[in-house]
Amino acid sequence: MENSKDQKPVFARGLEGVIAAETEIGFVDGQEGRLVYRGYDINVLCENSNYEEVSYLLIYGKLPTRDQMTEYINQFRKYSEIPESTMGIIRNFGKDAHPMITLRTVISNLASYDSQESDSSIENQRRIAISIIAKMPALVGAIHRTINGQEIVKAKGELSYAASFLYYATGKNPDPVETKIMDTALMIHADHGMNASTFSSLVTISTLADIYSATTSAVSTLKGPLHGGANERALKMIMDIASPDKAEAYLAAMIAKKEKIMGFGHRVYKVYDPRAKILKKYASYISEKTDQKTLFQTANKIEEIMINKLGEKGIFPNVDFYSGMIYYSMGLKPEIFTPIFALGRISGWTARSLEYLQNNRLFRPKALYVGEKGPKSYISIHERQ
Ligand SMILES: CC(C)(COP(=O)(O)OP(=O)(O)OC[C@H]1O[C@@H](n2cnc3c(N)ncnc32)[C@H](O)[C@@H]1OP(=O)(O)O)[C@@H](O)C(=O)NCCC(=O)NCCS
Known part of the structure; x- marks a missing residue:
């Protein structure tokens, strides 16, 4: 919205209070202390649901039927395999790289195996979203093993999303109660309004870049201590x-x-x-x-x-x-806590990017110029003091 000539320009530091998009995905009620995903209270979801179902709810807009859930989980299985050279990047980055540096690099790297990455149709970008969501437990788990100086473990059986992450991260069969706790932690991290990482994913998708790029932006933004750390x-x-x-x-x-x-x-x-x-x-x-x-x-x-x-x-x-x-x-290293945040938030980031893409408008705010307006005369570098 432009201001008329005699109106003082509106400037909100950190965009505080500025509405940047419309969404039907999630609602944070800061006064009442409520978090709602597509109309469902987070407490109700944590008591009755699981991460896979919540992910479907965020991406598709409603809770799945039994057949839809089976199909969604089948897609997770189909896409969960990580290219060997991507695992090689995790090994090469080794023990000392911050796990968020490794995570943003491998998500970006996944795009190089996808010849359709630039097709910006919703169907194609949704496929990419589901394929990244499906790969996250193995990626974050492998990064955890690596910073622990352990070998990356191979996929095992038909585990749930939370259980597979715990298995990839620890190499042990996860305890059912710990799995339930991790599942709950992932559900409550799945979406949370227009936070900084979600906003950066929307800015990226608004250029019609792809979901790999939007997710790489989001992971990079989450890295900061005022957000995910x-x-x-x-x-x-x-x-x-x-x-x-x-x-x-x-x-x-x-x-x-x-x-x-x-x-x-x-x-x-x-x-x-x-x-x-x-x-x-x-x-x-x-x-x-x-x-x-x-x-x-x-x-x-x-x-x-x-x-x-x-x-x-x-x-x-x-x-x-x-x-x-x-x-x-649960025996997880503190450096992996922010990637676990990303493991939950991946569904919210991608759901919101897909939602934005359906009614896309390039983000292009303005900055208030407070520098000198000149015109100053140019002094050659030889004469400048
Ligand atoms: C999240 C955060 C950035 C929000 O900051 P904010 O919106 O600027 O906070 P507010 O304006 O509501 O702060 C009100 C007052 O409480 C103080 N305050 C806010 N968070 C505080 C904290 N964690 N510890 C001590 N004082 C705090 C502020 O300094 C301010 O004090 P003042 O009135 O004397 O100036 C801030 O609370 C914070 O840095 N928390 C710690 C980091 C953290 O846990 N981040 C994860 C968020 S999910």
């Missing part, structure tokens, strides 16, 4: 504090220095993040089961202190506060 840092803080009786002094010192406490606060939620509520009960369960009770008790104490101190400012635990502890208790 907070759970790793939240876990580090909980481990540094180490016991409930040390929490008060540690947090007071951080708050006095005006440092941000990782895993707390949210741009949209000004009440308890509904995703954190779901994860908290699993964090309690799994920490008990894996002898990490003190970790959970420390986290619980941090939460109590933070709500006392900053609750009235709308600062509550967010999804990242308990997720890191859960993954750690």
Whole structure:
């Protein structure tokens, strides 16, 4: 929307409050603390559904019938195989590359095996979306094995999405309860409004680039600590504090220095993040089961202190506060936490890119020029001081 000549141009830093697109995919109610995918409350989905079904819901707009679900899972199986040379990139990047660097590179690399990548029809781009979703458990699992100095394992049987990720990541048959917890974590990460990575995927698809490119943009954007990296840092803080009786002094010192406490606060939620509520009960369960009770008790104490101190400012635990502890208790390395976020979010990124593509308009905002308008005279480099 253009402003008339005498109107001051509207400028929102970080595009805060700016509506950039219409969507029917997901709704975040920051005041009521609700997260809804296509009309279904996240709590209802976590109690009754699974990641595969939620992925279908986001991509196709409705829950699948039994036949549609079978067909969707068949497509996952058909597309799940990773080219050997892509696995070679993971091995070559090795132990020391940040897993998000490896992940964005291999997703980009997948496009080179696809001769149809530039056909921007919805059907073709949806095929690409499903093929990337299908490959993510093996890719993220293989990256985890590699940073752990372990051999990449081959696919095994007909496991669910969450179970196959745990198998690829650990090389062990996953425990059913841990699988349910991972499945839930993936469901609650599947979509979340116009966050930075989703927005960057839309900007990319709006140029009629392909879903590989849009996903590579999204993964690159998720890498930053203000977006996907907070759970790793939240876990580090909980481990540094180490016991409930040390929490008060540690947090007071951080708050006095005006440092941000990782895993707390949210741009949209000004009440308890509904995703954190779901994860908290699993964090309690799994920490008990894996002898990490003190970790959970420390986290619980941090939460109590933070709500006392900053609750009235709308600062509550967010999804990242308990997720890191859960993954750690499952034996997963902290560096893989952000790729696990991507493993869940892949369905939301691609569903929103496909939705945008159906009514595409190239993103082209403006910047407010605040520099000198000149005209200045040009001085040759030989005479410049
Ligand atoms: C997510 C985040 C960037 C949102 O920031 P925001 O929208 O600018 O936050 P708000 O404007 O609501 O902050 C209100 C006040 O609470 C403070 N605040 C916000 N998050 C805080 C945190 N995690 N720890 C301590 N204080 C915090 C702000 O400094 C601000 O204080 P002020 O009123 O004295 O200026 C911010 O909360 C944050 O950095 N959290 C930690 C990182 C994190 O967990 N990210 C994952 C998000 S899912």
